[in-house]
Amino acid sequence: MTTHDKWIALKTIAIKEILRFSRIWVQTILPPVMTTALYFIIFGNLIGPRIGEMEGFGYMEFIIPGLIMMAVITNSYSNVVSSFYGSKFQRHIEEMLISPIPNYIILIGFLTGGVARGLMVGIAVTVVSLLFNPLNVHSIPVMFSMIILTAILFSLAGLINGVYANSFDDISIVPTFVLTPLTYLGGIFYSISMLPDFWQSASLLNPILYMVNAFRYGFLGISDISLLISYGISIGFIVVLYVFCLYLLRKGHGIRT
Amino acid sequence: MTNALTIKDLRKTYKGGHEALKGISLEVKPGDFFGLLGPNGAGKTTMIGIITSLVNKTSGSVSIYGHDLDTEPSAAKSFLGLVPQEFNFNMFDPVIEVVANQAGYYGIERKLAFERAEEYLKRLDLWDKRRVMARTISGGMKRRLMIARALVHRPRLLILDEPTAGVDIEIRRSMWQYLREINAAGTTIILTTHYLEEAESLCRNIAILDKGELIKNTSTRELLNTLHMETFILDIESPLTRLPATGDLKMTLVDERTIEAEICRGDSINELFSELSNAGVKILSMRNKTNRLEELFMNLVESSNDSGIRS
Numbered sequence: 001m002t003t004h005d006k007w008i009a010l011k012t013i014a015i016k017e018i019l020r021f022s023r024i025w026v027q028t029i030l031p032p033v034m035t036t037a038l039y040f041i042i043f044g045n046l047i048g049p050r051i052g053e054m055e056g057f058g059y060m061e062f063i064i065p066g067l068i069m070m071a072v073i074t075n076s077y078s079n080v081v082s083s084f085y086g087s088k089f090q091r092h093i094e095e096m097l098i099s100p101i102p103n104y105i106i107l108i109g110f111l112t113g114g115v116a117r118g119l120m121v122g123i124a125v126t127v128v129s130l131l132f133n134p135l136n137v138h139s140i141p142v143m144f145s146m147i148i149l150t151a152i153l154f155s156l157a158g159l160i161n162g163v164y165a166n167s168f169d170d171i172s173i174v175p176t177f178v179l180t181p182l183t184y185l186g187g188i189f190y191s192i193s194m195l196p197d198f199w200q201s202a203s204l205l206n207p208i209l210y211m212v213n214a215f216r217y218g219f220l221g222i223s224d225i226s227l228l229i230s231y232g233i234s235i236g237f238i239v240v241l242y243v244f245c246l247y248l249l250r251k252g253h254g255i256r257t
Numbered sequence: 258m259t260n261a262l263t264i265k266d267l268r269k270t271y272k273g274g275h276e277a278l279k280g281i282s283l284e285v286k287p288g289d290f291f292g293l294l295g296p297n298g299a300g301k302t303t304m305i306g307i308i309t310s311l312v313n314k315t316s317g318s319v320s321i322y323g324h325d326l327d328t329e330p331s332a333a334k335s336f337l338g339l340v341p342q343e344f345n346f347n348m349f350d351p352v353i354e355v356v357a358n359q360a361g362y363y364g365i366e367r368k369l370a371f372e373r374a375e376e377y378l379k380r381l382d383l384w385d386k387r388r389v390m391a392r393t394i395s396g397g398m399k400r401r402l403m404i405a406r407a408l409v410h411r412p413r414l415l416i417l418d419e420p421t422a423g424v425d426i427e428i429r430r431s432m433w434q435y436l437r438e439i440n441a442a443g444t445t446i447i448l449t450t451h452y453l454e455e456a457e458s459l460c461r462n463i464a465i466l467d468k469g470e471l472i473k474n475t476s477t478r479e480l481l482n483t484l485h486m487e488t489f490i491l492d493i494e495s496p497l498t499r500l501p502a503t504g505d506l507k508m509t510l511v512d513e514r515t516i517e518a519e520i521c522r523g524d525s526i527n528e529l530f531s532e533l534s535n536a537g538v539k540i541l542s543m544r545n546k547t548n549r550l551e552e553l554f555m556n557l558v559e560s561s562n563d564s565g566i567r568s
Binding site: 001002004005006008009011012013015016019020023086087090091092094095096097098099100101102252256257 | 271303306309310311312313330331332334335337339341343344345346347348349350354358359361362363364365366367370406
């Protein structure tokens, strides 16, 4: 397979993945936008003014980056896990497995779908946030790079979940019992400087904290964590998960007999 | 000339110890229409799974048009098209996308992929359904959709795993005709089927697997001469309550005026007539059991098609 053939194969998978979630936008794009709008109304508009300032910013301004990031994390993850598990369940993953496409192209194709949905939802949530608060922009490169890295990371995590899942229950266990708690405890609604020392240290074990803080830096120019460490941890996780995903595809775990 | 498929000492042992393939060696020549037969559990689907990279082998080697599946997987796979036993396309995709996406996986540009999809969907009489979700089309259409998908990248080796299972006779016959055309155009075809008539009608060479072992690998003609039994139905004049003694002939009394007799293809039926005649049984008529109903059904369908009864 030539490089050109691989590029076409990648485009095909990417288009297929993007069309998949776009066709069912009422299930994939609209719900996270609605949910986040409710967060803006309740935490931002109704409760926020009573909370007062956070790190020198209004509460609404403080939580907007975290809420965008939360939408990106959950949607990039759930897109890949449901798409990959669906392709296993209906067995149309076999279409790719019998073809000459290398595993890394299959992997990048699924990631493209996850990142596209994550970004699409992220943009939609950002637009909705404008109804409640003007957008603060401190560093566009940090904003974009961190949101893309986060979408890639959680797309990879979603694929691993999809590979190991044997039922539809298995694709909801990790998002419900791992991803959601880590996201809520990842500094979306508060600065970790407010926490007692022990919980500050415990929070540092949560990788989502680093992404939320770096992303918030892109908006507000503030972060509980060094930007360099945030990038290092994000890229490090991506490399490890990417290699692990390739290993799973090569071994055919859950997809080959 | 390089073989379309060469399999050497192929073995597969599943977790738990079940030995699905016990050292199969097989060659398929280019341009052949090759039948792979065997009872359920013989190892046919496992073997096809290994050839198509869907099943990991335990040992042995597979090469497709001279390209080893282990060392040159990309080249080997590019020659291959598969129509699997079970539906394995995205049921929620439009029909045309199922076909066009498959072309994309082989590096065919999207515009050309859709042109090819149009060509094959029209040829397989699915063009009218191109925009509907694949899950909404009938079982026979789904089978044809999988054939269109397998052909869209124009493979040199096409493997069909029971492609006509559950398909009505009219569609089955039209699929046979199409497969003959594809084969005549140069595509090597490997077919597994439970319909012996299908193998007889299509395949030039046949291999039979049983319990993971290759028990026969020969030309269809030779196989039919040795293995194939034909059943004849004899209408007799006088009613019988039991069959007369007729040596080695295998006969069954269906009712008091009908006898079924099984005879090896190629054997003379003179002996049957002679034995029955000696026993005082007068035969009024004789017909071949196997194809009679099928032919009758086809005639009915074709005549109703001609008169526009069947839509």
